[in-house]
Amino acid sequence: MRNKSTLNLILTAALTGLIAISLSSCGKKDENSPGVEFMPDMYRSEALKYYYTHTVDGDTLQNAMLPVKGSVARGYMPYLYDNTSEGYEAAGLNLKNPLKAKSRETYEKEGEELYGKFCVHCHGASGGGDGKVAAKLPGPPPAYNGALKNLPEGKIFHTITYGKGSMGSHASQLTQEERWKLVYYVQKLQGPKDTVKVAAAPTTTLTEKKKI
Numbered sequence: 001m002r003n004k005s006t007l008n009l010i011l012t013a014a015l016t017g018l019i020a021i022s023l024s025s026c027g028k029k030d031e032n033s034p035g036v037e038f039m040p041d042m043y044r045s046e047a048l049k050y051y052y053t054h055t056v057d058g059d060t061l062q063n064a065m066l067p068v069k070g071s072v073a074r075g076y077m078p079y080l081y082d083n084t085s086e087g088y089e090a091a092g093l094n095l096k097n098p099l100k101a102k103s104r105e106t107y108e109k110e111g112e113e114l115y116g117k118f119c120v121h122c123h124g125a126s127g128g129g130d131g132k133v134a135a136k137l138p139g140p141p142p143a144y145n146g147a148l149k150n151l152p153e154g155k156i157f158h159t160i161t162y163g164k165g166s167m168g169s170h171a172s173q174l175t176q177e178e179r180w181k182l183v184y185y186v187q188k189l190q191g192p193k194d195t196v197k198v199a200a201a202p203t204t205t206l207t208e209k210k211k212i
């Protein structure tokens with residue numbers, strides 16, 4: 001008999017405990033609250049805010065981390081020539097068109113299409129410097145088959161990349177491949193070159209890699 005009443009007492013206590021827990025876990029204040037939550041970190045891992053810092057092994061790091069110095073995006077080729085007159089000359093002597101996979105005619109056609117979108121309004125359809133916008137510039141662009149007839153491919157690429165005078169840089173609008181396609185087309189507009197003596201290529205002007 002004694003045992004039975006002890007058992008009853010224990011059961012009643014347990015039941016009261018459970019009721020107390022269930023009542024306290026169903027908070028009335030927030031109807032959407034699930035109540036007692038075990039291991040909340042498993043549900044809600046601590047999020048890092050973008051522009052703050054966090055600490056790992058005593059090192060304070062930016063949450064929005066920059067790529068490791070020297071990283072390059074897949075398929076991206078850094079452009080090695082500076083935006084200086086030395087860089088321009090060196091590009092003219094050393095830089096050659098790497099596009100060889102398709103025929104020259106195919107590249108010229110692709111270049112022509114790009115030319116119609118990005119260049120024709122200044123340089124004109126035949127590259128004579130007589131595009132619609134050219135008249136509004138302080139000085140119209142020289143003709144490809146005139147003053148620019150012997151301009152080497154490296155300089156053409158360099159100028160499309162960085163711009164020159166009142167021509168702006170086209171590096172953000174055109175990939176390197178597209179710029180080289182344009183080089184083929186500009187060369188087509190240049191017509192045959194005069195035969196000129198080419199100086200030896202200097203090797204010292206390559207400097208730090210540029211992201212452009």
Ligand code: HEC
Pocket residue numbers: 115118119120121122123133137139140141142148151155156159160164165166167168170182186
């Ligand atoms: C806003 C008008 C404008 C646009 C757009 C423009 N150019 Fe030019 N471009 C010029 C002017 C002006 C010059 C002459 C710059 C100088 O020598 O001061 C020039 C010069 C050049 C030269 C000669 C560079 C040299 O080394 O002397 C080339 C090649 C050239 N442009 C190609 C292009 C190509 C290709 C495009 C299209 C992707 C293009 N340009 C778009 C205005 C423009």
